[in-house]
Amino acid sequence: MSFGPYLLLAVLEGLVSAAVLALTAVGLGLVFGVMRVVNVAHGAFFMLGAVIAWMVADALPGPPALGFAAALVVAPLAVAALAAAVDFGVLKRLGYDPDATIVATIGVLYIVEQAALSLFGPDARPVQAPFNLRLQLPWFGYSGYKLAVVAAAVVVLLAVWLVLSRSRAGLVMRATQIDGETARAFGIDTDRVYAGVFALGAGLAALAAVLVVPIQQAHYLMGGDPLLLSFIVVIIGGLGSLRGTVIAALLIGVSEGVVSVFFSPTLAKILATLLVALVLVFRPQGLFGRRAA
Amino acid sequence: MLEIADIAAGYGPVRVLEGLSLKVPAGQVTCVMGRNGAGKSTMLKAVMGLVRVEAGTVALEGQRIERLEAHRVPGLGIGYVPQGRRLFGDMTVAENIAIGLRTRGRGAATRERVLDLFPRLRERLGQLSRTLSGGEQQMLAVARALCLEPKLLMLDEPTEGLQPSMIALIREVVLRLRDEGVAVLLVEQRVDAVLAMADRVAFMTGGHVAEVVPAPGLTPEAPQFVRYVGV
Ligand SMILES: Nc1ncnc2c1ncn2[C@@H]1O[C@H](COP(=O)(O)OP(=O)(O)O)[C@@H](O)[C@H]1O
Ligand SMILES: [Mg+2]
Numbered sequence: 001m002s003f004g005p006y007l008l009l010a011v012l013e014g015l016v017s018a019a020v021l022a023l024t025a026v027g028l029g030l031v032f033g034v035m036r037v038v039n040v041a042h043g044a045f046f047m048l049g050a051v052i053a054w055m056v057a058d059a060l061p062g063p064p065a066l067g068f069a070a071a072l073v074v075a076p077l078a079v080a081a082l083a084a085a086v087d088f089g090v091l092k093r094l095g096y097d098p099d100a101t102i103v104a105t106i107g108v109l110y111i112v113e114q115a116a117l118s119l120f121g122p123d124a125r126p127v128q129a130p131f132n133l134r135l136q137l138p139w140f141g142y143s144g145y146k147l148a149v150v151a152a153a154v155v156v157l158l159a160v161w162l163v164l165s166r167s168r169a170g171l172v173m174r175a176t177q178i179d180g181e182t183a184r185a186f187g188i189d190t191d192r193v194y195a196g197v198f199a200l201g202a203g204l205a206a207l208a209a210v211l212v213v214p215i216q217q218a219h220y221l222m223g224g225d226p227l228l229l230s231f232i233v234v235i236i237g238g239l240g241s242l243r244g245t246v247i248a249a250l251l252i253g254v255s256e257g258v259v260s261v262f263f264s265p266t267l268a269k270i271l272a273t274l275l276v277a278l279v280l281v282f283r284p285q286g287l288f289g290r291r292a293a
Numbered sequence: 294m295l296e297i298a299d300i301a302a303g304y305g306p307v308r309v310l311e312g313l314s315l316k317v318p319a320g321q322v323t324c325v326m327g328r329n330g331a332g333k334s335t336m337l338k339a340v341m342g343l344v345r346v347e348a349g350t351v352a353l354e355g356q357r358i359e360r361l362e363a364h365r366v367p368g369l370g371i372g373y374v375p376q377g378r379r380l381f382g383d384m385t386v387a388e389n390i391a392i393g394l395r396t397r398g399r400g401a402a403t404r405e406r407v408l409d410l411f412p413r414l415r416e417r418l419g420q421l422s423r424t425l426s427g428g429e430q431q432m433l434a435v436a437r438a439l440c441l442e443p444k445l446l447m448l449d450e451p452t453e454g455l456q457p458s459m460i461a462l463i464r465e466v467v468l469r470l471r472d473e474g475v476a477v478l479l480v481e482q483r484v485d486a487v488l489a490m491a492d493r494v495a496f497m498t499g500g501h502v503a504e505v506v507p508a509p510g511l512t513p514e515a516p517q518f519v520r521y522v523g524v
Contacts, residue, residue, distance in 0.1 A: 171391060172395075178384070185341050185363065186392050186396060187367040188392075
């Protein structure tokens with residue numbers, strides 16, 4: 001294969017990781033933006049989404065598409081419900097203190113991982129893709145499912161953007177993010193907003209994981225990379241900026257795809273880390289964030 | 294309308310208010326004066342449930358509200374204009390108004406009535422509120438509170454840093470609401486503004502109300518201004 005098609009393949013692979021990463025990072029960014037909570041358990045919620053997807057698909061007889069469709073609904077909802085419980089039972093009791101919640105979510109990460117290990121076991125397990133379409137390009141064939149993942153991510157991100165910018169729920173979330181005390185003084189139940197945002201953030205991570213699990217198997221330790229990369233993306237994009245997060249995910253995802261294909265995945269990680277360091281030094285508010293007033 | 298009786302409140306272990314009592318009758322403007330740190334803003338926050346009331350009672354039309362969660366208070370008909378305006382800066386004028394309309398009020402009818410009071414806001418509905426001028430921001434802060442169709446309107450230093458023409462506009466709106474029967478609780482540091490708006494003036498010091506004086510008995514030379522405000 002000559003250079004051009006090779007590059008196209010690398011970019012396609014990068015787009016797929018970028019799509020999954022954008023969903024995951026937007027969840028992390030929303031939680032931090034609205035609640036000022038650094039959710040270290042975000043990767044664990046991602047992993048749980050994948051594991052639940054495997055369990056649902058495994059339990060349902062019939063065609064793979066049916067199991068997958070069920071997983072697509074059940075896993076995000078289950079993880080969102082768990083997150084709402086964590087919010088209510090743990091974060092709220094800590095008064096959303098920024099330091100205490102970091103420690104608490106580390107605890108949640110550990111508990112969720114150990115629970116997954118004992119219930120699910122240490123092995124990686126595959127979930128079948130809902131369909132097996134191969135798109136034949138002139139130079140190589142490409143997985144139709146992977147392209148569907150990109151499309152699904154675009155649709156979900158558009159929906160999140162619409163909810164945030166156009167809906168009543170989004171208005172209330174933004175008000176809470178800007179000034180929680182004043183939001184309460186105008187009748188907004190900020191505790192409910194926090195529970196909802198935490199659930200939504202975790203649900204997005206779980207959704208990303210369900211999408212990824214036919215490509216990359218479910219495993220109880222699979223949450224580490226998405227967590228790290230989400231932090232990188234959120235920092236580069238600028239906290240609280242949906243657009244910045246998505247663009248940073250594209251940047252990181254695609255360049256990682258390209259660098260991994262032509263050089264090595266390790267070099268890709270090194271470059272991403274370097275980029276974060278540069279952003280932190282020269283533009284700490286992120287590429288698209290506004291400096292705090 | 295509002296009756297604060299012997300309350301104590303503060304931030305964590307620090308008590309700011311102690312033995313504070315004040316009545317705010319309907320159809321009157323009750324002004325609150327006092328030095329910086331006297332606890333004026335804290336009193337308004339205590340009424341809003343934003344600061345925990347540790348002792349005493351707060352009643353709105355006879356109904357006890359001091360134990361309510363903060364987000365349940367405004368729905369009873371309390372509009373609050375916080376010190377420093379506290380607009381939702383990254384939201385448009387229209388969105389700030391929409392926040393005010395969520396909890397109470399009669400939707401579009403209320404919105405029209407409020408925008409009629411502040412035509413300049415109507416021209417800037419799509420503008421981000423942090424890009425408004427200081428005077429326009431204050432108008433929006435008042436408009437947002439009026440969207441709750443309040444029975445009680447509490448304003449915390451609304452004339453701070455405003456030009457005389459803006460102060461006149463605020464005064465006009467406050468007096469119109471008073472004439473419609475709204476109870477107004479106004480924290481205000483400018484003697485001229487107080488004398489132009491107040492029916493009664495409460496002087497605060499050390500976290501309680503030391504003296505309440507009917508406005509007709511006050512002149513710019515009244516000893517209370519020197520004693521409690523230091524002007
Ligand atoms: N968020 C807060 N945390 C701790 N102390 C506060 C807080 N806000 C105000 N205070 C303190 O409470 C006292 C009264 O403040 P405040 O009610 O703002 O006074 P005023 O509005 O009369 O100037 C001051 O001593 C101030 O330092
Ligand atoms: Mg004050």
